[in-house]
Amino acid sequence: MSNLQGKTAIVAAGAKNLGGLISVQLAELGANVAVHYNSDSSAPDADQTVAAVEAAGAKALKFQGDLTKPAAVTALFDTTREAFGGVDIAVNTVGKVLRKPILETTEAEYDSMFDVNSKAAYFFIQEAGRSLRDGGKVITIVTSLLAAYTDGYSTYAGGKSPVEHFTRAASKEFADRQISVNNIGPGPMDTPFFYPQETPDRVEFHKSQAMGDRLTTIEDIAPIVTFLVTDGGWITGQTLFANGGYTTR
Template identity: 40%
Template sequence: MSQAPRVALVTGASGGIGRAVATRLAAAGMAVGVHYAGNAEAARKVTDAVERSGGRAVAVRGDVADETAMAEAFDTVEERFGGIDVVVHTAGVMTLAPVAEFDLDALDRMHRTNIRGTFVVTQQAARRVRDGGAVVTFSTSVTRLAFPGYAAYAASKGAVEAMTLVLARELRGRDITVNAVAPGPTATPLFLDGKDEETVQRLAAQAPLQRLGTPEDIAETVAFLAGPGRWINGQVLFANGGIA
């Protein structure tokens, strides 16, 4: 691995898991592109935190499903830091309802972000990540747990897994690893929204460790894949405390 400073672009880095990933990679010495879709103030807080800790960061905006916007975001990171070595795609949306009741417009919106968005970001990553780099996408443990109400969301993340495994093989010869992280129940606003305390406690109790995951737990997994985990490639890592 190169001894030169490495550069990461983290999508969805203005909050939740993305924020934890961005700050963790910065702590590992990487310059970080902090991508956000709409909350500029939240992204600024992340870049400020990185810079106060002695790191380097730049905020970049764009709809992950818009190829022009994301090309510009990648351009900005490359121009600021000289290239890109790591792309971590945490951005996504989650809408829940039983199959029989699911609104098809909501299905299309979610799949646009989760499927098309992942394809757009990984397409840019495949074109730009320097040899020796890493690409990390995000799936979910619900693809295996099959919780009721999660069919549409799990379907979108199953597509992410398929793209990830194929891309790992398409990048043969470039020493670029491509993996997906599949978190279990994790204490983020995305997960907690709409759940009562009883539901949260029931989900937390399912893991043998008897707690919800934290964004920092997931960020450590990403940091391993983005750094020393060079012999892990074309895999889906279930970061869920042992639920599945």
């Protein structure tokens, strides 16, 4: 795999779980990393990830911001560019999960889900297109529910689905600068975000739908990110479903 010496990456929601692992693995390949986080409660995790990036021999900064506000997205890219001289890789792992019937979903829940899963993704891609150096890489984490036929996840899958259209358009619009734009759709992931939305019986059902009767792990997904930003640069405009056979198109 190619190294990333001299490159700089932004990882949105990069403090912990999947984002944290991606931050560290990019650093291990030589990239400097801007570790973004949202809530104050994630600050200690961001500090730990920054320390891990630096232990891998790369430079790091941490940045707190609400990426549903386009000004915060711009500030994230500007701060990173000023600190490291440019930006080459932009990975957005931001997401919010809600399992709730349509008849019980409030307007406030709808607005929040689309702000986090759709609006933030749009302006992250937009700012990446403005800020990345030629040959850059943009990746958004979506969900394998985009290929599922199921109940309950109307605002989660619905909020993530526009990102496929954003990605296709951006990959065409940024192509003359050799910037690739892709999505990764994990299956249900074994992280703290998943379990509050499901009953034990449904967790077992989700496991039964994938190879090995298990959930997707962050270790399944992070190497796909590193591939797309190194040797997989010819892939663009795609959504890669990485879910052990949980769903397919």
